[in-house]
Amino acid sequence: MKTVITYGTFDILHIGHINILKRAKALGDKLIVAISSDEFNAGKHKSSLLNYKNRKAVLESIRYVDMVIPETNWEQKVTDVEKYNIDIFVMGDDWEGKFDFLKKQCEVVYLPRTEGISTTQIKEEL
Numbered sequence: 001m002k003t004v005i006t007y008g009t010f011d012i013l014h015i016g017h018i019n020i021l022k023r024a025k026a027l028g029d030k031l032i033v034a035i036s037s038d039e040f041n042a043g044k045h046k047s048s049l050l051n052y053k054n055r056k057a058v059l060e061s062i063r064y065v066d067m068v069i070p071e072t073n074w075e076q077k078v079t080d081v082e083k084y085n086i087d088i089f090v091m092g093d094d095w096e097g098k099f100d101f102l103k104k105q106c107e108v109v110y111l112p113r114t115e116g117i118s119t120t121q122i123k124e125e126l
């Protein structure tokens with residue numbers, strides 16, 4: 001029984017998000033997604049169009065997602081990995097290397113981003 005975790009804002013959901021969720025789930029048996037709170041998002045200099053409640057409801061409806069938890073700070077990854085018995089931590093490779101400190105606790109996998117799509121691009125086109 002392998003548990004996978006990934007973190008993100010997951011604002012206007014698109015195939016880039018679906019691809020990483022699908023690939024992350026395929027690495028194990030259970031996928032937990034830590035979704036950024038509105039306050040944490042503000043700290044990431046990203047204002048999401050959809051608020052936390054809305055983004056959480058959308059993620060919970062995705063077949064690859066088994067559980068959604070809030071992401072409220074940068075430090076929680078270390079305790080989350082212990083708390084949820086995480087075997088594999090997954091992020092898109094725009095974060096390559098940034099979370100290698102977790103290698104002491106679990107496998108760290110950076111997956112290639114889906115090219116040509118981003119929430120920022122969608123916002124600009126809107």
Ligand code: C2G
Nearest residue numbers: 007008009010011016017020091092093113114117
């Ligand atoms: N992603 C992707 N391809 C895209 C867009 C996003 O693979 N075209 C991936 C990102 O690499 C990330 C996940 O989808 O792993 C969520 O992306 P965002 O919602 O933009 O999250 P981000 O702002 O990267 O927040 O503590 C980590 C942060 O919360 C990550």
